[in-house]
Amino acid sequence: MKYTLSNLALICSLVYSFPSFSANISPSVSDFALLDHQGKFHQLSYFGDQQAVVILAQSSMAPYTQAQIRAFQGLTERFVDQDVVFYLLNGTGEGDRGTLVKAAKSQGISLPILMDETQLVTAGLGLSHIGQIVLINPRGRHVTFRGTIDQLPEVEAALVAMTSQQTGQPRPVPDTQHKPSGPAITFADPGQATYGADIVPILKTHCVTCHRDGGIAPWAMSSHTMVQGWSAMMREVLLTRRMPPGQTDPHVGKEIEDAAGLSTAELQTLVHWIDRGAPADAGQTDPLTQLTFSTARFSLGEPDMTFKVPAQEIPATGVIDYRYIPVELNLDKDVWVRAMEFVPGDRQVLHHVIAYVSSPADKSVRGRETGAARGESVGGFAPGRQPDEFRDNSGRLLTKGSNLLLQMHYTTSGKATVDETEIGLYLYDEPPAYVMSGGVAGQRRFLVPPHAKEYRLQGEQLIERDAYLYEMNPHMHFRGKYMNYTAEYPDGTREILLSVPKYNFNWQFNYRLKEPLFLPAGTRLIAKGAMDNSAQNPSNPDPSKPVHFGLQTKHEMFFGFTTLRYVGDTPQRISRANAKTHSASSGR
Numbered sequence: 001m002k003y004t005l006s007n008l009a010l011i012c013s014l015v016y017s018f019p020s021f022s023a024n025i026s027p028s029v030s031d032f033a034l035l036d037h038q039g040k041f042h043q044l045s046y047f048g049d050q051q052a053v054v055i056l057a058q059s060s061m062a063p064y065t066q067a068q069i070r071a072f073q074g075l076t077e078r079f080v081d082q083d084v085v086f087y088l089l090n091g092t093g094e095g096d097r098g099t100l101v102k103a104a105k106s107q108g109i110s111l112p113i114l115m116d117e118t119q120l121v122t123a124g125l126g127l128s129h130i131g132q133i134v135l136i137n138p139r140g141r142h143v144t145f146r147g148t149i150d151q152l153p154e155v156e157a158a159l160v161a162m163t164s165q166q167t168g169q170p171r172p173v174p175d176t177q178h179k180p181s182g183p184a185i186t187f188a189d190p191g192q193a194t195y196g197a198d199i200v201p202i203l204k205t206h207c208v209t210c211h212r213d214g215g216i217a218p219w220a221m222s223s224h225t226m227v228q229g230w231s232a233m234m235r236e237v238l239l240t241r242r243m244p245p246g247q248t249d250p251h252v253g254k255e256i257e258d259a260a261g262l263s264t265a266e267l268q269t270l271v272h273w274i275d276r277g278a279p280a281d282a283g284q285t286d287p288l289t290q291l292t293f294s295t296a297r298f299s300l301g302e303p304d305m306t307f308k309v310p311a312q313e314i315p316a317t318g319v320i321d322y323r324y325i326p327v328e329l330n331l332d333k334d335v336w337v338r339a340m341e342f343v344p345g346d347r348q349v350l351h352h353v354i355a356y357v358s359s360p361a362d363k364s365v366r367g368r369e370t371g372a373a374r375g376e377s378v379g380g381f382a383p384g385r386q387p388d389e390f391r392d393n394s395g396r397l398l399t400k401g402s403n404l405l406l407q408m409h410y411t412t413s414g415k416a417t418v419d420e421t422e423i424g425l426y427l428y429d430e431p432p433a434y435v436m437s438g439g440v441a442g443q444r445r446f447l448v449p450p451h452a453k454e455y456r457l458q459g460e461q462l463i464e465r466d467a468y469l470y471e472m473n474p475h476m477h478f479r480g481k482y483m484n485y486t487a488e489y490p491d492g493t494r495e496i497l498l499s500v501p502k503y504n505f506n507w508q509f510n511y512r513l514k515e516p517l518f519l520p521a522g523t524r525l526i527a528k529g530a531m532d533n534s535a536q537n538p539s540n541p542d543p544s545k546p547v548h549f550g551l552q553t554k555h556e557m558f559f560g561f562t563t564l565r566y567v568g569d570t571p572q573r574i575s576r577a578n579a580k581t582h583s584a585s586s587g588r
């Protein structure tokens with residue numbers, strides 16, 4: 001069954017509060033985030049520094065005349081010097097990016113087309129027909145004007161009113177009634193999902209690993225009452241794609257193991273259930289209260305070697321710089337690592353760890369730090385990140401005498417604490433068949449200007465010998481905005497491997513390919529991304545300062561870490577090569 005707008009009245013009344021159409025109070029809209037047809041991330045609340053956001057409901061099938069599109073784009077041109085953002089919004093549920101890209105090209109569309117596969121944003125904005133236009137004041141996030149593409153002069157007048165104020169708030173514009181001009185948008189059936197049968201399985205798959213008693217999230221989905229109490233907040237983090245964290249662009253790239261993110265259907269089910277008041281099932285045992293979790297300290301079992309990271313005192317408040325903490329391994333022989341797991345001492349404050357190897361040749365602190373500056377990591381910890389476990393009978397070598405240098409990032413939690421993190425190493429008894437290596441496509445020389453909203457960076461890793469790619473781990477600091485990886489093969493073809501459209505420095509996910517990817521010698525791995533040094537980036541400590549590469553939190557990094565296995569890299573070969581380097585460096 002398909003639904004049209006009349007059936008959506010209930011949903012709309014919840015997402016979009018109509019405060020009786022008076023001239024001054026305008027309906028507010030919930031924050032949302034969507035990817036556009038090119039895979040770029042857009043979030044309404046990001047535009048709090050703009051005067052207006054203009055959205056036109058679009059469909060790649062709609063019988064637009066070229067003239068209408070030209071007229072709308074003409075409108076955008078008249079406001080280029082103003083703080084106005086223009087979007088097309090595809091809420092038809094078409095969802096096929098290829099079709100949209102083609103249609104945009106043939107219709108001469110240069111504006112971003114927001115793809116609303118779930119139709120939740122479209123319904124929330126009260127859009128029922130193709131060709132409708134809605135004007136939003138992004139500061140208070142309320143609708144100031146509604147019209148259609150046939151009423152562009154009125155739209156323009158409303159925009160002029162919103163932008164013409166010299167100072168302060170734009171003048172409110174009366175919310176006008178409008179007659180829809182285009183075809184009605186057909187909405188998916190919101191359904192009647194039940195808590196036990198439909199909702200709990202979604203939460204179990206996507207949320208409960210972190211949102212459980214003793215988990216890393218600040219609240220536990222331990223009962224229906226908890227979930228219902230948090231449901232408004234859940235709705236917001238779902239619509240802004242903040243949760244689950246670490247989402248990738250599902251339309252591009254290679255398949256990722258345990259990829260974060262709900263399917264379109266799951267999102268619709270969950271949000272529609274929330275909009276119905278998040279009802280429980282009458283007279284049933286609450287399945288969330290029945291879940292049990294392993295309490296083992298190390299999830300991979302007893303490690304072969306454990307190391308205690310020196311205790312770190314964490315104050316109650318303030319910003320803590322990255323700490324670079326050496327950990328002596330006291331290895332009296334070379335060892336082959338099969339897996340590495342970090343057990344944080346205090347999950348409330350430990351944000352992430354990146355473990356760099358420092359070779360015996362690096363004696364000084366500076367020498368140790370250069371390993372970090374080069375970006376050679378062997379593993380790490382971040383909330384939600386799986387322990388590093390090397391597959392396919394492969395491992396990483398830690399040579400006798402080498403140590404770890406940990407980049408540890410702490411945040412304060414309001415109470416002083418001491419973190420005593422532990423590292424478990426899992427070793428092979430015999431050298432494994434293959435050797436895993438770490439690589440990086442990074443940029444180390446850059447200066448991001450103050451207030452820059454999208455300062456692009458690019459790094460490259462040349463694959464000199466045939467290799468298999470296993471993992472990708474984008475790493476930036478507070479200003480990281482997005483990062484993607486592309487492979488450029490020796491025959492000139494290129495392919496996107498991964499796109500993280502909204503980077504969040506809180507999460508340092510290691511994206512593991514479902515199938516290792518063969519990269520012939522000569523392939524270039526290119527990491528492209530951007531920094532947001534503006535005040536619109538809520539994580540930005542100081543938008544007025546330029547920022548350059550550096551090891552401290554206040555500096556920036558642009559590393560596209562990779563985990564690869566070079567064909568022909570056997571333990572024997574690596575040991576021989578290491579022995580050579582070692583004798584060369586100790587002879588210096």
Ligand code: HEC
Pocket residue numbers: 203206207208209210211216217218230233234237238243244245383384506
């Ligand atoms: C990988 C771990 C992880 C997963 C998976 C996860 N969360 Fe969270 N969640 C967190 C952490 C940590 C926080 C607190 C820090 C933050 O907001 O980023 C949080 C915060 C939240 C908050 C509170 C936001 C606030 O501003 O107070 C909500 C609501 C939430 N999560 C809902 C969900 C929902 C719904 C899912 C599943 C669809 C989910 N989370 C999946 C770890 C997770």
